[in-house]
Amino acid sequence: MDSPAKAVLTNLYAAFNERDIPTLLAALTPDVFWPNGWEGGVVHGREMVGVYWRRQWEQIEPIVTPTAFSTEADGRIAVTVHQVVYDKTGAKIVDHTVTHAYRFDGGSVAEMEIRE
Template sequence: MSDVERRLADLYAAFNRRDVPAVLAALAPDVLWPNGWEGGTVRGREAVAGYWRRQWAEIDPSVVPVGYEHEPDGRVAVAVRQVVRDMGGGVIADQVVTHVYRFDGDAVAEMEIRP
């Protein structure tokens, strides 16, 4: 596992623990992040944190990396198994999607979701 893959694996583990400070520390201050739940995008660490808190109040997502691909332009595509549960524990979605990360140094500058 490369250093960037390990950093991303740690990022997903922190997200799944709901450790917002740990995840935000890995993001650039003006990070551009997709709002996969409500639609659109959010910019900046605090906007990302607010989006996650709204999401976690309504649904319980878990995202686990299952593969990494380094793209020619320097981005890293991560295939993830995403399981989304309602607050009662029922499964709403169980699918593999791809998250693509662009970095600014060691910080995540942008993430996009591919089907």
Template sequence: MQNADRRSTSILDTARMTLADRQRRLTALYTAFNRRDVATVLAALTPDVRWPNGWEGGTVTGHDEVAAYWRRQWEQLDPTVEPTAFDVEADGRVAVTVHQVVRDRNGTILVDHTVTHRYRFAGDLVAEMEIRD
């Protein structure tokens, strides 16, 4: 019973995450992504996370598919994504405005633009990300 009590307290604590808490969490995830630290990013995602495949199209689901997608992408491209603004939307998702620069493996800039990433959380873990142009 003691573990159940701890678990429910943890769930209550994560339900109270503020925008500042989520901003810190997401900023750390972008930093880890830019370092290509897959393990750190995956640890902050639900096991069944839904993630957009912004490079090839479609959506990938779960840690294994997300990690494989990123590794394929990084073999061909060098993306850097920097958050510039955070907001909570009416449905509770966190919208992050990001400056994204994508280079080819020779360093030539292919994309330099601003987009919005929308995150849905389950407790303190990211359950879904969407890209909005």
């Protein structure tokens, strides 16, 4: 799959792993819906997603690597990712594969869903 959405998402994962908040937030719509995969629930709005990520990174060190992309019937982009999470001492606490599904609006991410 080659598309503008794939390029946006590839850059988004790279920015996440580099903890590059400005680049991350620039890829999101102002009213984005984002899952709080760490504590549960949903975060709404670009600013609140930034607050969530900063809080998360104070506690854990997640690394998320996309391994496959596909377009779903409803237009969402599904990304299979390998996710490894370390605590602040460097101990691995999570190592698994999940799917992230993204809905775009005007070239920006409007919503993300985590599927186990």
